Amino acid sequence: MDAMTSTTATADPVEFYGTRVTSRLLLGTAQYPSPAILAEAIRASAAEIVTVSLRRESGVARSGQSFWQLIRDLGVKVLPNTAGCKTVKEAVTTAEMARELFDTPWIKLEVIGEDDTLQPDVFGLVEAAKILTRDGFQVFPYTTEDLIVADKLLSAGCEVLMPWGAPIGSGRGLNNPYGLRSMRAHFPRVPLVVDAGVGVPSHAAAAMELGYDAVLLNTAVAKAGDPVKMARAFALAIEAGREGFRADPMETRDMAAPSTPVMGQAHFG
Numbered sequence: 001m002d003a004m005t006s007t008t009a010t011a012d013p014v015e016f017y018g019t020r021v022t023s024r025l026l027l028g029t030a031q032y033p034s035p036a037i038l039a040e041a042i043r044a045s046a047a048e049i050v051t052v053s054l055r056r057e058s059g060v061a062r063s064g065q066s067f068w069q070l071i072r073d074l075g076v077k078v079l080p081n082t083a084g085c086k087t088v089k090e091a092v093t094t095a096e097m098a099r100e101l102f103d104t105p106w107i108k109l110e111v112i113g114e115d116d117t118l119q120p121d122v123f124g125l126v127e128a129a130k131i132l133t134r135d136g137f138q139v140f141p142y143t144t145e146d147l148i149v150a151d152k153l154l155s156a157g158c159e160v161l162m163p164w165g166a167p168i169g170s171g172r173g174l175n176n177p178y179g180l181r182s183m184r185a186h187f188p189r190v191p192l193v194v195d196a197g198v199g200v201p202s203h204a205a206a207a208m209e210l211g212y213d214a215v216l217l218n219t220a221v222a223k224a225g226d227p228v229k230m231a232r233a234f235a236l237a238i239e240a241g242r243e244g245f246r247a248d249p250m251e252t253r254d255m256a257a258p259s260t261p262v263m264g265q266a267h268f269g
């Protein structure tokens with residue numbers, strides 16, 4: 001991390017369930033070309049929280065061990081996820097196993113409702129969130145921008161909401177900026193994280209300019225030609241977007257307004 005990044009970021013931390021972090025980029029750990037590139041990308045991103053799929057861990061025992069060691073060596077906080085779970089039961093069981101394995105009450109809760117869009121099954125999500133928070137989990141729900149669902153998740157005990165930008169892995173950016181903006185306005189004090197569908201750094205900057213607290217992304221970095229460079233680019237974009245938001249942007253207008261006011265008349269000759 002360079003001086004500029006650290007100076008501004010430390011002045012503006014964000015808290016999730018009482019844990020304070022200075023980086024507003026949460027990074028996924030799947031699909032990287034190699035473990036070494038993953039490690040370098042995490043370092044370049046300056047992310048302090050990475051999300052890890054339990055399924056990957058339990059799938060191949062030995063590579064799971066070395067992967068876990070790699071994450072441990074980086075000193076980042078782990079946010080286990082229930083990626084790929086399609087039922088409440090599957091998500092709850094996966095969360096319970098993740099708590100054992102990673103020794104954390106944090107869980108990024110995904111209950112996937114549909115294969116083409118990988119959009120959340122919001123009914124299952126609320127049900128699973130109720131079960132998990134009752135059981136002491138601190139839930140980060142992957143949801144939509146629907147305000148009623150958001151309210152129900154908060155009533156279920158969630159203290160963070162993670163609405164999608166676009167379908168997971170699509171790289172489309174913010175499909176519904178209007179919906180995301182109203183969510184921000186509706187829940188001014190809830191930590192909100194745009195999760196999924198972000199493709200390029202400007203998408204992440206746009207989320208931050210809307211006043212979002214952080215961005216979670218994976219594919220855009222893992223599948224970039226140069227994941228390490230892209231990780232750094234996202235870190236800078238998120239910081240720029242956040243600073244832009246804090247700087248209180250000008251109002252947009254329909255008509256032109258001269259940026260150089262003209263005083264009097266110029267005389268030639």
Ligand SMILES: CC(=O)[C@@H](O)[C@H](O)COP(=O)(O)O
Nearest residue numbers: 028168169196197217218219
């Ligand atoms: C890793 C993870 O948690 C994903 O399910 C997440 O939603 C990121 O999505 P993208 O890969 O589209 O960034």
